[in-house]
Amino acid sequence: MKHLSVRAAGSAVAAAAALLALAAPVSAAADEPLLPHPGPDGLLWVPEGTGDGGAVSGGLNSRFPTVVTVACQGGGDVVVTFDAGAEHVSFPVDCPVDEPGQGAVTIEPGLSGSFVVGVDASADTIRWSLTVVQPEG
DSSP states (O other): OOEEEOOOOTTTEEEEEEEEEEOSSOOOTTOOOOOOOOGGGGGEEEEEEESSSSEEEEOTTTOOOOEEEEESSOOOOOOEEEEEEEEEEEEEEEESSSSOEEEEEEEEEEEOOOEEEEEEESSTTOEEEEEEEEOOO
């Protein structure tokens, strides 16, 4: 199981965050995104990033869970952080050289408004992609 660190900061929602270790490897050519477009449930899609990066967005709906997914490749690892108000979640993802690695975290319903996702890569050459979705069903 992957390491998950959660700082509740007064939020009961953070305690319910669970890391999903996805067993199926992601398959993508060097010119394709590591993660596909998330579809209508998607709040954020970063199809391609290299090295350190991240994104800021909004639109979280407190009625739905939030799923943050990152895929990466290139040797080393990334540490992903997700912040929405008092909610802070952090998780590592291994980034193999030959095939993409993937990790995700699901946060229980209760978040609303804007959020920040950060990707801290162990090397500037690590390629990554991320999605934030709120599945309605």
